[in-house]
Amino acid sequence: xxxxxxxxxxxxxxxxxxxxxxxxxxxxxxxxxxxxxxxxxxxxxxxxxxxxxxxxxxxxxxxxxxxxxxxxxxxxxxxxxxxxxxxxxxxxxxxxxxxxxxxxxxxxxxxxxxxxxxxxxxxxxxxxxxxxxxxxxxxxxxxxxxxxxxxxxxxxxxxxxxxxxxxxxxxxxxxxxxxxxxxxxxxxxxxxxxxxxxxxxxxxxxxxxxxxxxxxxxxxxxxxxxxxxxxxxxxxxxxxxxxxxxxxxxxxxxxxx
Amino acid sequence: xxxxxxxxxxxxxxxxxxxxxxxxxxxxxxxxxxxxxxxxxxxxxxxxxxxxxxxxxxxxxxxxxxxxxxxxxxxxxxxxxxxxxxxxxxxxxxxxxxxxxxxxxxxxxxxxxxxxxxxxxxxxxxxxxxxxxxxxxxxxxxxxxxxxxxxxxxxxxxxxxxxxxxxxxxxxxxxxxxxxxxxxxxxxxxxxxxxxxxxxxxxxxxxxxxxxxxxxxxxxxxxxxxxxxxxxxxxxxxxxxxxxxxxxxxxxxxxxxxx
Numbered sequence: 001x002x003x004x005x006x007x008x009x010x011x012x013x014x015x016x017x018x019x020x021x022x023x024x025x026x027x028x029x030x031x032x033x034x035x036x037x038x039x040x041x042x043x044x045x046x047x048x049x050x051x052x053x054x055x056x057x058x059x060x061x062x063x064x065x066x067x068x069x070x071x072x073x074x075x076x077x078x079x080x081x082x083x084x085x086x087x088x089x090x091x092x093x094x095x096x097x098x099x100x101x102x103x104x105x106x107x108x109x110x111x112x113x114x115x116x117x118x119x120x121x122x123x124x125x126x127x128x129x130x131x132x133x134x135x136x137x138x139x140x141x142x143x144x145x146x147x148x149x150x151x152x153x154x155x156x157x158x159x160x161x162x163x164x165x166x167x168x169x170x171x172x173x174x175x176x177x178x179x180x181x182x183x184x185x186x187x188x189x190x191x192x193x194x195x196x197x198x199x200x201x202x203x204x205x206x207x208x209x210x211x212x213x214x215x216x217x218x219x220x221x222x223x224x225x226x227x228x229x230x231x232x233x234x235x236x237x238x239x240x241x242x243x244x245x246x247x248x249x250x251x252x253x254x255x256x257x
Numbered sequence: 258x259x260x261x262x263x264x265x266x267x268x269x270x271x272x273x274x275x276x277x278x279x280x281x282x283x284x285x286x287x288x289x290x291x292x293x294x295x296x297x298x299x300x301x302x303x304x305x306x307x308x309x310x311x312x313x314x315x316x317x318x319x320x321x322x323x324x325x326x327x328x329x330x331x332x333x334x335x336x337x338x339x340x341x342x343x344x345x346x347x348x349x350x351x352x353x354x355x356x357x358x359x360x361x362x363x364x365x366x367x368x369x370x371x372x373x374x375x376x377x378x379x380x381x382x383x384x385x386x387x388x389x390x391x392x393x394x395x396x397x398x399x400x401x402x403x404x405x406x407x408x409x410x411x412x413x414x415x416x417x418x419x420x421x422x423x424x425x426x427x428x429x430x431x432x433x434x435x436x437x438x439x440x441x442x443x444x445x446x447x448x449x450x451x452x453x454x455x456x457x458x459x460x461x462x463x464x465x466x467x468x469x470x471x472x473x474x475x476x477x478x479x480x481x482x483x484x485x486x487x488x489x490x491x492x493x494x495x496x497x498x499x500x501x502x503x504x505x506x507x508x509x510x511x512x513x514x515x516x
Contacts (some may be wrong), residue, residue: 136469169504176468176501189490214431215492223490230484236443236477238469238501247431247492250424 005080006030009060009125010088010142012037013044014051015193017142017224018088022052024225025084028233033080035060035071038095062089062121063113072128082133084232087125087141091118091160092198099198103155111156118160122167126175126183136180138232141168143187143241145249154199165241172239182238184231189219189245213246262337263287264328266317266378267345267397269294269448270301271308274397274478275345278440281479282341282486283309290339292317292328319346319374322381329385338389339382341486344396347371349412353454359411367411372419379426383433390434393486396423398441398495400503408454420495427493436492438485443473443499466507467500 006025010018011034022032032054036045038061049057056078060071075082091097091114098110122141126133146154147161168185175181190209196202210218227244231237243249263282267275268291279289289309293302293316306314313331317324332338348370351363375396382388401409402416420439427437444463450456463472481498485491497503 169501172501173468173505176470180469182469182501213492214428215434215436215489216431217489219490223488227484227488227491230481234477234481234498236471236473236500237481237498238467239504240497240501242496243494244488244490245492245494246490247427247436247494250493251428 004028004030004083006032006084006086007075007080007082007129008032008034008054008086008088009121010086010090011035011045011048012041012093012194014048016048016088017188017191017193017221018086019048019052020221020225021086021088021140021228022048022054024222024229025086025232026052028229030084031055033058033075033078037061037093040095062117062124063094068124068128072125075129076132080132082129083137085126085129085133085137085139086228086232087122087139089117089121090142090195091157092195094118097198098156100153101156102153106156111159114156114160115163118157119163119167122164123171126171126181130175130179133179133181136182136235139171139175139181139183140228140232141183141185143168143185145187145189145243145245147187147241157199168241169239176238182235184237184239185241186224186228186231187241187243187245188224189213189243189248191219191221191224209245209248212248212251214251215246217246219244219246261287261340262332263289263341263343264339264382265289265291265343265345267343268292268302268305269298271305272445272447272475273305273345273449274442274445274447274475275343276305277475277479278343278345278395278482279305279309281476281483282343285483287341290315290328294318319348319370319377325378325381326385329381329387332387333385338387340389340392342378342382342388342392342394343482344375344378344394346374347397347412347415347449349410349415349452352410352412352452354410356410356413364411364415367415368418371412371415372422375419375422376426379430388433388435391489392435394426394430394435394437395482395486396437396439398423398439400441400443400497400499402441404503406459408456408459423495424493431492436489438491438493439495440478440482440485441495441497441499442478443467443497443502445473445475445478463499463502466502466505468505469500471500472502473498473500
């Protein structure tokens with residue numbers, strides 16, 4: 001059996017959704033490569049890499065042209081042919097991200113920063129790595145219900161997620177045509193991550209989500225990961241965003257008030 | 258460990274999507290309890306049932322409460338409870354008519370068979386206390402609920418009703434730990450599909466509009482259905498499995514259109 005290879009972009013620490021996905025991908029028998037954002041986050045990613053058995057980690061900061069260039073070249077130099085690319089970068093965890101601001105106070109530079117990191121990085125990475133992706137390979141990104149609703153003071157993140165989901169459809173079309181590559185997203189309910197802690201009091205947010213869920217449960221990271229691998233390996237799906245949120249999305253708040 | 262039980266309503270023959278899902282459940286160790294519509298369908302359902310080591314087949318036609326009671330009684334007598342309900346039935350007597358030509362009688366019947374029956378079956382299982390906490394109800398929808406698909410006619414609004422019922426049941430039954438979801442596959446050549454006007458063309462269009470140039474396989478639909486059934490974090494969702502054909506709007510290039 002030939003090697004199956006996966007590249008995961010978006011691990012920060014043990015709490016990252018991408019970390020849970022990495023574990024599940026490992027279990028499914030893939031060799032894994034990953035990235036870290038910068039020196040400040042290198043240690044956490046290294047720890048995860050050692051624990052899971054990730055083969056190699058590359059530096060990649062989604063804001064830096066030179067990082068993208070160097071990272072893409074490094075992957076090519078390794079001679080890795082990719083079956084799977086997981087993109088789980090969220091703008092909220094980017095260093096110096098401008099969060100908690102009303103839209104009217106957001107500058108154009110800050111806005112484009114959010115869009116590049118939180119969305120366009122998917123286009124850049126998959127475009128640069130197209131050469132090393134196998135025919136029929138599979139790409140998965142991580143979105144959020146926020147792509148479809150307004151969230152006071154976090155509408156920059158909402159816009160990035162909206163763009164991201166549209167890029168899933170656009171890339172599904174263009175990469176499907178180019179190389180039979182499938183592109184999908186999962187849209188999980190809230191789970192405790194560094195990213196969540198950046199947008200508010202995690203415990204409160206999780207408690208509220210739990211109460212809104214018909215099941216009165218929170219999403220488990222291992223369930224997101226299980227779904228992620230199912231989607232990645234399913235040959236009959238592309239261009240989709242799959243919610244995995246214990247039903248929070250379908251409930252209307254007024255009855256609970 | 259106790260063997261889990263799946264009640265599968267909607268197998269017409271081996272090509273049925275419900276049959277694909279039943280096969281996936283069977284391969285994962287579930288006991289399959291299928292129903293068949295009538296004597297005419299029995300030999301075709303039997304063919305599937307034999308593959309899945311089914312020891313008991315039940316007749317079921319929507320609206321026949323007696324038949325539902327028989328299933329419940331049998332389950333109780335054998336100390337069995339349902340962990341999975343697959344609802345894969347649809348019917349539309351005036352499917353070949355344009356929507357504005359459809360009679361209320363036909364629409365009403367279709368709504369009952371294709372959508373509300375999910376509520377009725379769930380109710381019968383709940384009242385009989387044979388639905389396990391933590392169980393999952395899965396139904397089958399189609400993108401015609403969101404797009405006006407030529408030839409799908411009255412089934413579009415009916416599938417919209419079905420999807421709203423998925424959300425409604427999911428929010429009502431969540432308190433019992435029961436999840437309700439739908440799979441919405443791209444077109445697959447089944448017995449039911451053969452009744453849709455121009456279905457072969459629909460398959461062709463789906464294939465052409467898919468960025469990966471194919472239509473969904475029964476196996477892939479079965480696998481996604483299984484993930485939805487066993488994943489405790491998926492609830493109230495409608496999962497499209499259609500090779501991307503519903504998210505693109507293919508535009509022929511000038512060259513192609515001038516040919």
